[in-house]
């Protein structure tokens with residue numbers, strides 16, 4: 001039934017848009033898919049300069065040194081870098097690459113590259129291909145085109161990229177040729193970070209510094225502790241031609257007008273129960289390309305909305321997982337274009353339909369193969385589990401505000417609190433079983449009372465009984481929680497689909513690092529006071545459990561009661577980004593980041609400016625596109641329709657037809673919408689013209705949130721009302737039902 005409707009609409013749309021949308025859509029099932037008949041292990045990582053590839057291309061000594069540097073985070077000297085560079089070049093050239101690029105993640109939200117050729121002309125005519133250690137280690141891209149929040153203006157006009165050996169180099173296959181990509185950080189000449197990766201690496205280092213001594217309390221063989229990340233990327237796919245027929249999708253990544261299909265999300269199951277052939281081809285193709293790049297993704301079919309899908313990989317170290325997520329987003333665009341599709345990574349491409357998020361599953365792993373958030377099978381491993389588990393909860397309680405700020409963006413404002421994503425209130429869900437465990441610890445660890453050998457041993461044994469070895473299946477799921485423990489990791493669910501995972505990861509690493517630092521001090525103080533170590537640990541944990549009680553919530557996060565209850569508990573509920581970003585600017589936040597060395601004050605300030613500027617820029621674009629579409633597409637269509645009715649009325653009257661009262665009403669209604677739209681867009685021009693005079697980017701953001709954002713709903717309301725009345729033939733845009741049900 002829906003398909004018939006679609007077909008009819010497509011035909012009219014086809015005529016109306018004077019293009020070949022329908023015929024192309026119907027004739028493109030023959031797009032070639034690049035999937036491979038081979039098993040995945042045959043081509044997994046074939047485009048990655050892995051350790052084993054490195055081993056092949058380097059002498060044993062050099063290889064040993066490089067691995068040591070990578071694994072221990074030591075500095076690589078120029079000599080070694082030279083060997084690595086030439087090994088990379090030989091390997092890349094054997095794959096047909098002719099150039100290389102430093103690949104980095106500036107604060108624009110996308111990735112950036114600056115390509116250089118291996119080819120080096122020589123004056124004596126003996127031209128060669130080369131890649132030197134210097135070129136591998138450091139580059140100076142034209143930094144002026146990337147956001148810097150004023151850092152370079154005040155300090156030094158240059159920025160440079162520096163090799164990050166902890167994330168492997170890879171080959172990108174672009175239409176124009178193959179390129180060796182070197183993951184790098186991007187910093188100003190004076191050393192301030194201008195990207196996501198530099199602070200991410202610092203935060204990983206900081207976390208390890210404080211997590212390792214704690215991990216070693218329970219496992220003396222552990223020499224490394226690394227945070228792990230498994231992300232889940234949601235996205236929408238739309239037909240490329242429909243996309244290009246929608247200025248709002250092209251310019252803003254989301255539809256600014258458009259009325260939701262009659263049944264919205266509960267549309268017939270068969271519509272999104274099975275994946276359309278064309279989408280499936282895209283997925284197979286993407287998965288193949290991702291696997292060649294060593295990204296361990298597994299296709300997920302559990303889309304919630306029509307046209308919405310998800311990819312999720314196996315978890316990896318946070319650093320590599322962040323790179324892989326950025327790479328997949330990049331890859332998705334390129335693979336999609338081969339299938340005449342467009343990927344929408346915006347948090348809310350369609351009003352009234354589920355938005356897209358990016359769950360960040362976070363945990364801590366040791367080089368001895370232990371997941372520190374996994375319940376163990378002995379009293380000792382369970383005490384280890386409780387230690388890390390309770391410290392994470394305490395960290396989130398202490399620093400919920402910076403976590404909230406790290407996921408703030410113009411796009412995510414549409415999701416948080418919209419009854420599909422968690423609210424803007426950060427709380428932690430741990431399930432009834434673990435709630436019981438924490439409660440019983442609280443009950444039995446008496447305040448101020450030292451443990452004797454016996455009570456200590458008893459409690460520890462008890463904990464062992466209370467925490468079943470396999471908790472994974474025991475954790476009940478609460479899909480409404482922004483921060484949920486899911487058996488052996490915490491899942492951060494409030495992250496927006498277009499956010500660079502590094503942003504919340506930097507915060508997680510830093511707050512947990514700072515918390516573990518405090519924990520060690522607290523435990524040591526009790527030990528100095530004569531307490532046995534395990535008793536001291538339990539006593540400190542019980543204090544933390546008590547102190548962080550307010551952050552734990554097991555109920556439905558979508559309800560109004562929770563918002564009230566949260567307010568009573570003094571939990572923050574900052575709903576829009578223009579204000580949530582401010583949570584990075586508090587004294588507490590500044591102290592956290594500067595003490596940990598993750599950000600300097602200058603960096604924080606610069607980043608804030610960039611965040612606000614990004615927000616402002618996005619909203620200005622949206623406002624302009626919205627006003628433009630209303631004036632140049634919607635109003636003219638409405639006027640044409642209005643004229644048709646008027647002409648018809650005139651001729652009816654001439655012919656003596658009397659019963660035209662409803663047509664007159666319709667004519668008046670269309671006229672009203674047109675008037676309102678013209679009035680509102682005029683006001684919008686005036687209000688937004690004043691925005692840029694607000695001085696600091698923060699003030700401008702707050703002005704926009706208060707004065708401009710309310711117009712989106714108003715303008716849209718009239719546009720959507722008109723869309724619902726004007727005939728398909730007259731409507732100048734692809735409608736939701738066209739875009740959401742690609743075949």
Ligand code: ADP
Nearest residue numbers: 228229230231312313314315361362363371489
């Ligand atoms: P959901 O139910 O939310 O779809 P799943 O439990 O299927 O989630 O997803 C598991 C996700 O958690 C995967 O992306 C996986 O990579 C990740 N994950 C599993 N173990 C860890 C870990 N130790 N650290 C980080 N992420 C993990």
Ligand code: MG
Nearest residue numbers: 232359491493
């Ligand atoms: Mg999930």
